[in-house]
Amino acid sequence: MSLLEIRNLRVEFDTAKGPFRALSGVDYTVDAGEVLAIVGESGSGKSVAMLATMGLLPDSATITADKMEFEGLDLRTLSAKDRRKVIGKDISMIFQEPIASLNPCFTVGFQMNETLKTHTGLKGKQIKDRVIELFEAVGIPDPAGRLNAFPHQMSGGQCQRVMIAMAIACSPKLLIADEPTTALDVTIQKQILDLLVQIQQESGMGLIMITHDMGVVAETADRVIVQYQGRKMEEADVLSLFENPQNPYTKALLSALPENATGDRLPTVSDFAQAGGF
Numbered sequence: 001m002s003l004l005e006i007r008n009l010r011v012e013f014d015t016a017k018g019p020f021r022a023l024s025g026v027d028y029t030v031d032a033g034e035v036l037a038i039v040g041e042s043g044s045g046k047s048v049a050m051l052a053t054m055g056l057l058p059d060s061a062t063i064t065a066d067k068m069e070f071e072g073l074d075l076r077t078l079s080a081k082d083r084r085k086v087i088g089k090d091i092s093m094i095f096q097e098p099i100a101s102l103n104p105c106f107t108v109g110f111q112m113n114e115t116l117k118t119h120t121g122l123k124g125k126q127i128k129d130r131v132i133e134l135f136e137a138v139g140i141p142d143p144a145g146r147l148n149a150f151p152h153q154m155s156g157g158q159c160q161r162v163m164i165a166m167a168i169a170c171s172p173k174l175l176i177a178d179e180p181t182t183a184l185d186v187t188i189q190k191q192i193l194d195l196l197v198q199i200q201q202e203s204g205m206g207l208i209m210i211t212h213d214m215g216v217v218a219e220t221a222d223r224v225i226v227q228y229q230g231r232k233m234e235e236a237d238v239l240s241l242f243e244n245p246q247n248p249y250t251k252a253l254l255s256a257l258p259e260n261a262t263g264d265r266l267p268t269v270s271d272f273a274q275a276g277g278f
């Protein structure tokens with residue numbers, strides 16, 4: 001049994017201009033210990049798919065799927081109460097904007113505290129010790145001293161480390177990272193990716209890495225799903241994808257990488273769109 005198995009996921013938004021289909025029947029599976037990258041340009045439905053899985057889309061979204069199971073548990077029919085036991089504990093998610101994801105009015109220590117209080121049986125000093133341990137694990141310098149810091153007193157990279165600490169606080173079985181390094185300086189991006197992969201390898205959790213960056217895919221993934229305009233274009237293990245891409249859109253994405261440049265100008269995906277028929 002897969003950790004997460006989703007079949008034929010469709011998401012449609014009710015908008016002022018009428019219904020908008022953001023996802024048109026995509027399958028996803030992730031096993032424990034596996035890193036799945038979902039790659040595609042902006043608007044391809046990567047985030048919508050995972051937000052639908054987490055139950056975090058607004059009411060304007062209509063979600064349908066033939067199957068949506070986490071460890072065999074049907075996510076489509078879970079009550080709100082049961083969903084809260086799974087989401088944030090067994091499945092957690094980190095987002096692109098670490099500073100915006102934290103509440104500016106509370107210290108990072110307090111916010112970690114709340115997470116642990118909600119999802120674990122720990123109390124008082126045990127929680128404090130666990131927060132320090134988690135801050136150490138994600139490489140925050142002077143962990144005890146940082147408990148009283150507000151998000152704006154920390155760098156973007158440090159805030160992302162706090163978000164990662166929060167996400168792994170309850171030892172999730174699946175972590176969904178939605179463009180976790182996009183908002184960070186290039187030098188910090190690699191550190192954060194390395195940290196996520198290290199945690200994933202040590203814990204054996206499944207990791208879904210949402211990205212538009214083929215470099216991130218190459219650094220992290222075991223398997224890759226390439227999406228375009230709400231559809232799956234290709235799915236392959238990472239080596240096959242880079243060495244022998246099958247779909248014209250995947251080839252276009254790979255050709256647009258700076259290291260694959262051959263002429264004076266980098267090609268863009270739209271250069272390939274008509275010829276490739278997507």
Ligand SMILES: Nc1ncnc2c1ncn2[C@@H]1O[C@H](COP(=O)(O)OP(=O)(O)OP(=O)(O)O)[C@@H](O)[C@H]1O
Binds near residue numbers: 013040045046048049
């Ligand atoms: N609440 C919403 N209401 C209407 N349309 C939405 C809503 N949320 C997302 N969409 C649309 O769904 C499509 C897919 O969005 P999604 O955020 O999943 O893209 P993405 O591939 O994750 O891109 P990005 O990397 O920019 O986040 C987009 O066209 C987006 O505008």
